[in-house]
Amino acid sequence: MTTVSDTASTSAITPAPGERIGLRRPGRGERGGVLNVFSHAILVCWGLMVALPLLWAVMSAFKTDAEIVRDPIGLPDGLHWENFTTAWTTGHIGDLFLNTVIVMAGGVAGTMLLGAMAAYVLARYDFPGNRAIYYLFIAGLTLPIFLAIVPLYKVVANIGASFPWLGLNSYLMLVIVYIAFSLPFTVFFLHSFFRTLPTEIAEAAIMDGATHTKLFFKVMLPMAKPGLISIGIFNVIGQWNQWLLPTVLMQPQSGGEEKHAMLAQGLIELMVNQGYQGDYGALFAGTTMAMLPILIVYVSFQRQVQAGLTGATLK
Amino acid sequence: MATVTYSKATRIYPGTERPAVDHLDLEIGDGEFLVLVGPSGCGKSTSLRMLAGLEDVDEGTISIDSRDVTHLPPKARDIAMVFQNYALYPHMTVYENMAFALKLRKTSKAEIDRRVKEAAGLLQLEEYLNRKPKALSGGQRQRVAMGRAIVREPQVFLMDEPLSNLDAKLRVQTRSQIATLQANLGITTVYVTHDQTEAMTMGHRVAVMLDGVLQQVDTPRALYDAPANVFVAGFIGSPAMNIKTVQLTEQGAAFAEMVLPLTRQQVATAHADGGNGKVTVGFRPEDTDIVGASEGGMPIVVELVEDLGADANVYGHAAIGGASERFVVRTDRRHMPNMGDTVFIKPRSEHHHAFHAVSGSRI
Numbered sequence: 001m002t003t004v005s006d007t008a009s010t011s012a013i014t015p016a017p018g019e020r021i022g023l024r025r026p027g028r029g030e031r032g033g034v035l036n037v038f039s040h041a042i043l044v045c046w047g048l049m050v051a052l053p054l055l056w057a058v059m060s061a062f063k064t065d066a067e068i069v070r071d072p073i074g075l076p077d078g079l080h081w082e083n084f085t086t087a088w089t090t091g092h093i094g095d096l097f098l099n100t101v102i103v104m105a106g107g108v109a110g111t112m113l114l115g116a117m118a119a120y121v122l123a124r125y126d127f128p129g130n131r132a133i134y135y136l137f138i139a140g141l142t143l144p145i146f147l148a149i150v151p152l153y154k155v156v157a158n159i160g161a162s163f164p165w166l167g168l169n170s171y172l173m174l175v176i177v178y179i180a181f182s183l184p185f186t187v188f189f190l191h192s193f194f195r196t197l198p199t200e201i202a203e204a205a206i207m208d209g210a211t212h213t214k215l216f217f218k219v220m221l222p223m224a225k226p227g228l229i230s231i232g233i234f235n236v237i238g239q240w241n242q243w244l245l246p247t248v249l250m251q252p253q254s255g256g257e258e259k260h261a262m263l264a265q266g267l268i269e270l271m272v273n274q275g276y277q278g279d280y281g282a283l284f285a286g287t288t289m290a291m292l293p294i295l296i297v298y299v300s301f302q303r304q305v306q307a308g309l310t311g312a313t314l315k
Numbered sequence: 316m317a318t319v320t321y322s323k324a325t326r327i328y329p330g331t332e333r334p335a336v337d338h339l340d341l342e343i344g345d346g347e348f349l350v351l352v353g354p355s356g357c358g359k360s361t362s363l364r365m366l367a368g369l370e371d372v373d374e375g376t377i378s379i380d381s382r383d384v385t386h387l388p389p390k391a392r393d394i395a396m397v398f399q400n401y402a403l404y405p406h407m408t409v410y411e412n413m414a415f416a417l418k419l420r421k422t423s424k425a426e427i428d429r430r431v432k433e434a435a436g437l438l439q440l441e442e443y444l445n446r447k448p449k450a451l452s453g454g455q456r457q458r459v460a461m462g463r464a465i466v467r468e469p470q471v472f473l474m475d476e477p478l479s480n481l482d483a484k485l486r487v488q489t490r491s492q493i494a495t496l497q498a499n500l501g502i503t504t505v506y507v508t509h510d511q512t513e514a515m516t517m518g519h520r521v522a523v524m525l526d527g528v529l530q531q532v533d534t535p536r537a538l539y540d541a542p543a544n545v546f547v548a549g550f551i552g553s554p555a556m557n558i559k560t561v562q563l564t565e566q567g568a569a570f571a572e573m574v575l576p577l578t579r580q581q582v583a584t585a586h587a588d589g590g591n592g593k594v595t596v597g598f599r600p601e602d603t604d605i606v607g608a609s610e611g612g613m614p615i616v617v618e619l620v621e622d623l624g625a626d627a628n629v630y631g632h633a634a635i636g637g638a639s640e641r642f643v644v645r646t647d648r649r650h651m652p653n654m655g656d657t658v659f660i661k662p663r664s665e666h667h668h669a670f671h672a673v674s675g676s677r678i
Contacts, residue, residue: 203398203402206389207368207390209389210419219404223404225406
């Protein structure tokens with residue numbers, strides 16, 4: 001240890017002889033240091049840009065409206081919990097929370113199951129049309145929701161005419177639409193993941209007498225766990241924050257029907273409904289509550305997300 | 316307990332012309348330990364995988380106990396396989412790894428427990444039953460892979476280079492364990508390796524393959540004493556046999572200042588089929604002595620001496636027919652020559668092998 005630090009300090013003080021004649025080796029450490037400072041500065045900036053608005057929103061949730069307007073970046077002078085009460089009751093955040101959880105649970109579960117199955121078959125079985133189906137999924141990645149939204153509305157409305165439980169303002173319909181829009185990326189991601197899993201283990205399971213179904217559920221799926229967690233969290237976040245699809249599709253069909261709105265819609269309504277008389281405190285309280293579950297999921301699965309994304313799989 | 320029969324079994328990989336396994340005819344007896352050996356790409360693993368059902372059979376048949384299994388799925392063949400990388404299920408404990416096949420067969424819990432415990436005892440794995448493969452050493456993983464095969468009590472064991480991921484010392488140790496285990500269980504075993512030492516020490520019989528074609532199948536002793544062709548002669552034995560193609564005379568094969576005697580019939584056979592006055596002769600380094608100058612040996616100039624402790628390999632060259640040829644002799648340590656010396660080498664009588672110069676087959 002001492003020798004290492006010794007040489008490091010001496011080379012820092014006295015310029016290495018090679019440096020002047022432009023040899024690469026001694027100069028590299030210094031350049032690396034400069035690069036490190038730069039990259040760290042950029043990362044710090046990035047971190048602040050992400051974290052500060054979040055903190056500001058949380059902080060503002062505890063302020064009164066007057067305070068927010070008067071001193072937008074100051075600390076709150078007291079904890080105004082009533083903002084949360086307002087958001088929960090008059091903003092119906094509680095009901096929206098439940099709606100969102102129902103749809104997201106179905107959507108993520110369905111996406112993971114169907115996505116993993118499709119990706120597995122496409123990655124590990126050879127059959128005519130395999131590539132075509134795979135590229136179809138990839139093409140789905142490039143399709144913006146906005147392009148599909150009008151025809152999608154028509155389709156859903158038409159189906160709803162015959163099967164009301166699958167039409168507009170139905171949880172099941174929204175779950176199916178979520179799955180459809182989440183599948184391309186899920187399949188794309190898991191496809192590459194299943195490809196990296198060792199063939200020999202699959203062969204061993206076949207020799208052990210596993211059917212294709214057993215092989216998938218008992219052997220391959222557990223082995224793909226890091227990838228499943230990463231893409232699962234990605235889907236949870238995506239579907240939790242989804243706004244456009246529910247806004248268009250969750251419209252009550254008759255006067256008396258209750259609207260099954262999602263959380264993101266509720267927050268928007270909380271904002272636009274107060275065009276004349278603002279209740280910013282409640283708005284920020286609602287936002288804070290909406291982002292909490294995602295934050296918790298992300299923090300608790302942070303390591304697996306990293307492992308899955310960097311491809312650190314099993315040995 | 317079963318016999319295995321390959322009959323004209325052929326495998327041609329899609330997109331290739333040359334068969335990976337070409338009309339393989341091989342009979343493996345009940346309880347026999349047969350080793351498939353050959354250089355990489357010779358089709359030995361493919362042959363094994365065809366028997367396992369992991370590879371299609373394009374032509375011919377494979378049967379186990381006179382039951383045609385050519386087109387049966389792996390699980391209907393009642394065989395178990397040990398893979399080179401062990402292929403343990405990483406998310407299951409050692410116990411679950413071994414029990415997996417039995418569970419799929421809906422064996423009763425008590426029976427599974429009995430068999431797994433028994434196999435674990437046999438392989439000294441009892442204390443690791445609750446560990447995941449990740450927490451095991453290479454040798455332990457290898458034993459789990461063996462255990463997974465044993466609990467099945469299959470008709471045939473297949474092993475695909477199961478020792479190649481172990482270090483040299485453990486390999487020697489495990490080699491004898493597997494041989495003993497197989498002898499005790501008496502289960503027909505097909506074992507693939509590229510290591511001729513493994514092949515010679517473990518197999519009841521050894522099948523040597525090259526380019527998808529079976530070259531010779533016999534007991535290790537017979538392979539060593541009477542190789543059927545030049546390839547087998549060069550493949551079995553270490554250091555490899557000295558094999559040279561030289562001028563044929565009426566007395567035998569003419570080396571520099573030395574003639575290795577051949578019988579009249581051998582000479583006649585060597586002349587036939589385009590032999591063109593040449594014959595291929597081989598003699599093993601360990602069957603060759605360093606002799607005195609007057610004893611009719613061949614002079615070689617020593618260029619390298621490998622001292623192995625117990626004995627030494629002497630490498631040298633001699634000019635034969637204008638070309639410089641290399642020879643190896645294994646000698647006693649006490650008679651080790653120095654580099655640059657000229658020594659005379661002579662195969663012991665009746666210990667040289669003659670092959671046809673063109674076809675390469677034994678004459």
